Amino acid sequence: xxxVFQINGRDVGIEVSDSELLLDTLRHIxxxxxxxxxxxxxxxxxxxxxxGKSVSSxxxxxxxxxxxxxxxxxxLADDDPVVSQFIKNGAAQCGYCIPGFVMMVSELLSENPIPxxxxxxxxxxxxxxxxxxxxxxxxxxxxxxKAKQTSKLTC
Ligand code: FES
Ligand code: FES
Numbered sequence: 421x422x423x424v425f426q427i428n429g430r431d432v433g434i435e436v437s438d439s440e441l442l443l444d445t446l447r448h449i450x451x452x453x454x455x456x457x458x459x460x461x462x463x464x465x466x467x468x469x470x471x472g473k474s475v476s477s478x479x480x481x482x483x484x485x486x487x488x489x490x491x492x493x494x495x496l497a498d499d500d501p502v503v504s505q506f507i508k509n510g511a512a513q514c515g516y517c518i519p520g521f522v523m524m525v526s527e528l529l530s531e532n533p534i535p536x537x538x539x540x541x542x543x544x545x546x547x548x549x550x551x552x553x554x555x556x557x558x559x560x561x562x563x564x565x566k567a568k569q570t571s572k573l574t575c
């Protein structure tokens with residue numbers, strides 16, 4: 421089928437088969453931050469936001485996203501507070517899982533700008549980091565929340 425959606429703010433028109441997964445579509449187009457880990461919805465490494473909500477792209481048919489707006493971590497600015505704080509806190513070891521965590525933290529802070537540590541852990545419970553960077557990832561989320569609050573006050 422022919423479909424049109426937005427990826428990171430740009431209109432994209434493509435032809436896809438009815439069975440194509442969003443993970444494969446995004447990677448074929450060139451969004452390599454979208455990574456396959458488990459392939460069955462259990463690790464979070466393929467997470468993207470569709471119309472602002474996190475999805476495991478390994479479980480979503482591309483054809484179901486016709487007309488949707490998709491955000492991958494390539495769509496976040498270099499000075500995005502979440503990206504910046506992941507870097508500052510050294511949250512990435514191998515880095516494979518990090519784009520998925522970044523998208524989950526971005527979603528959380530848009531819904532709950534000042535989450536508690538427990539709320540961060542709860543929101544990220546579906547994402548797995550095989551390197552065990554959880555303390556740094558949670559600290560990055562807390563610092564990104566603070567950075568966003570500070571930038572609001574100075575605007
Ligand atoms: S690859 Fe999609 S959740 Fe693991
Ligand atoms: S940083 Fe290596 S899997 Fe998370």
